[in-house]
Amino acid sequence: MAPQAKRRCREVIPNWDSLQDGEDALDEMLQYLGYSSPECLQRTGTPLNIPALPPTCVSEKQENDVINAILKQCAEERDFALYRGNDLSMRAVVQQEPSPQRPQSAFYYCKLLLNILGMNSWEKRNSFHLLKKNEKLLRELKNLDSRQCRETHKIAVFYVAEGQEDKHSILSNTAGSQAYEDFVSGLGWEVNLTSHCGFMGGLQRNKSTGLTMPYFATSTVEVMFHVSTRMPPDSDDSLTKKLRHLGNDEVHIVWSEHSRDYRRGIIPTEFGDVLIIIYPMKNHMYSIQIIKKPEVPFFGPLFDGAIVDGNILPTVVRATAINASRALKSLIPLYQNFYEERARYLETIVQHHLEPTTFEDYAARVFCPAPFHHLPSEAGSCLESQLAESPAMQVDGSDLASPISPRASKSRMSMKLRRSSGSANKT
Template sequence: MYCNGLELVKGATNYMVPLKLTESLKREIRSLNRTHACETIKIALLYVAPGQWSEAEILSNTPSDTSLSYRNFVQSLGWPVPLATFGGFTGKLERDGSDGATCPYFSDEGIEVAFHEVTSMPTSADDPRQLKKKRHIGNDHVHIIWNESNHNYRPETISGDFGNVQIQIRPLEPGEYGIGIYHESRLKPFGPLTNGMVVSASALPDAARATAINGHRRVLQTLVKAYTHPFVIRQEMINRIVERYSSAES
């Protein structure tokens, strides 16, 4: 008994490879289907209110604590997707409501970005450290910080081994935003945003998202040494399936 086969492309020709249907083949096909065809990136998004300094204060912020300019910025980074029913990448956010109802999301033909937006995650009155939020934020390589306090955001504010790239955005004059970039010294520079730059409101969302994506890739290439495009991973999986389960019968 055989499944319908695996369609491959060689040169300009599509051809079918008959596969021997076994339980192990079914498992490998399921694994292939779970492997994203797009590059997937999760990015932390934090709001710092006036006068806030500590991790606990920042992680405890709710939507009502934020400014209109910050909410507009979040909306311009992507669009909200319902965690309970969304079929795309959600950055490991739970679908049962414990991580909120929605998350900001962006995609194009080759990438999916899920934002761990702190204020949209439920704030627990019983946990001043907000460890459920911290579980996500503390494992993100890139943090975008919208800073409305009267001081520079300290890179060590969110404790942990991640936060290797931090993009700080500070409102200046109406319609202008100052940029601060922190990254580990082993990382080569990336952009388009650079430290000390002043950016207009219209240019900010696309530039901030692009810088966060480039920073994430730089971390994987340099620190994790594990950056492989999903197309390559899926091709390797397909090649392995063909090698193990192809049959001469048609």
């Protein structure tokens, strides 16, 4: 090994600019570390750039063999890089984000979803089945799509002005005070009934029950508010129709600006089991009165006699009305929530249309599904017309190798039988 090179100044960290020709940067750095940090020395008095003596178990010949093997490998790598350096496969390419590709199979995303959920494994086979593809199954699925997938409520909202104590005057209101209008706008967002796609709550799209209504929805709940001031009171028939919609609701929200307390019998109806009455007070505060039938369970968050700030009034009144509607529905015998009814309907579909298959058939149909023909009888007639038009296709049924050839030959046989029976009847 080469002897230790002398450094000009061991107290300074060597850098690239201070190195002269023939000086080794690693050798200079090892000398500096041994001088500045003596505790790093492996042996006292021996700098770090001096290689350690070989172990006693390794002879000089073995050490030379290892050195020669390393030098040989270095030379081979240098030659390989020299001769194969121009090869494109040896050059690094900048990694780029792959462009999205449209899958060729129409069922690619279905299979991807099944793989992600782990439904294609053998362990999940008992809980995953194929259904018989027919017209009845399609009708069942359309019926399932038409069913409600969220909890629905319809709630009536009345406005009682000062001095109004009969149903005719209350139902004839077309607008209310500014505080009332702000409260109604906070119950939900205004939707156009002619184009609304959500829960209608029995309202009509022909503008006979109004143009717009407050509507509120979440991922699990839909609420349509039947606001009396939004419905047209043009004639007695309109008032009767308005009373029919409002009176059939089981939960009534009454905004009363009358000096007297609201009485249940003002709006005569068999329903209206829960009344949430709001009385405006001073300083934007509101008093709450809750009237309910004795059999109705407790609900909240509001309670009878509560005082509520106007900023949170629409939110807490809406939550109380929804909980009141839920409490009333819980009294219905054998009542089922929307998710329970949907799950039961899905189980019925699976039981009626289950197709027993082996795991191999199941995997083949999932990864390579066959097209479904809604009218199988038309396939045979279509093939017959093609055979009749094309002379090259007019061959024997035994020569047809397509999967639908037995059906076509069966159709031709049935046609011959009908013709022969017709001629026999004529004779």
